[in-house]
Amino acid sequence: MIFKFRVILDSxxxxxxxxxxxxxxxxxxxxxxxxxxxxxxxxxMASFFISDNDWEQGDEISQMDMGVPNSYIMNKTSIEELxxxxxxxxxxxxxxxxxxxxxVELIExxxxxxxxxxxxxxxxxxxxxxxxxxxxxxxxxxxxxxxDLDDELDDDFxxxxxxxxxxx
Numbered sequence: 246m247i248f249k250f251r252v253i254l255d256s257x258x259x260x261x262x263x264x265x266x267x268x269x270x271x272x273x274x275x276x277x278x279x280x281x282x283x284x285x286x287x288x289x290m291a292s293f294f295i296s297d298n299d300w301e302q303g304d305e306i307s308q309m310d311m312g313v314p315n316s317y318i319m320n321k322t323s324i325e326e327l328x329x330x331x332x333x334x335x336x337x338x339x340x341x342x343x344x345x346x347x348x349v350e351l352i353e354x355x356x357x358x359x360x361x362x363x364x365x366x367x368x369x370x371x372x373x374x375x376x377x378x379x380x381x382x383x384x385x386x387x388x389x390x391x392x393d394l395d396d397e398l399d400d401d402f403x404x405x406x407x408x409x410x411x412x413x
Contacts, residue, residue: 246267246268246325246354247357248265248353249265249354250264250265250266250349250351251349252264252283252349254283254347254375255346255347255348256375256379258372258373260374260375262282262283263368264279266278266324267324269323271319271321272293273319275365276337278365279339279347279349280339282370283339289340289341289342289343291308291338292338293305293306294336296334298332304317305317306318306327306335331351331353331354332350336349
């Protein structure tokens, strides 16, 4: 089967690629298709993350085996192992220093008897790729600030201003 994914750069600009991949191909092959589609050289580390409908980051599909039991590794994990329904989502991060971030969604599944084509392949390309990774704001609206700067424990030290004031 052929899976078509929409891969959207996390930026203010509309930049995305629709990429077809065979369901039996590995996430490593998909990674190669993505970095080529966006003009990267493939020399940087990358990871996929399983995501939910709110684009929350879940389990990692890493490029290398980190020795973590029950983890996913790109070259050992096929697309069909983790994606089987339209709407399945992943987050793809390329270059862990610059943090190019992409939202990846399965938008079409079809049987195609013409499997002689090379996959992955770009079907649609929209927007000019940026030369610099968009800045990230790593704040969360789902975590409440539970820190009280006027903590009761601070009262015990209110008269202690200097180490020289401490009598041994």
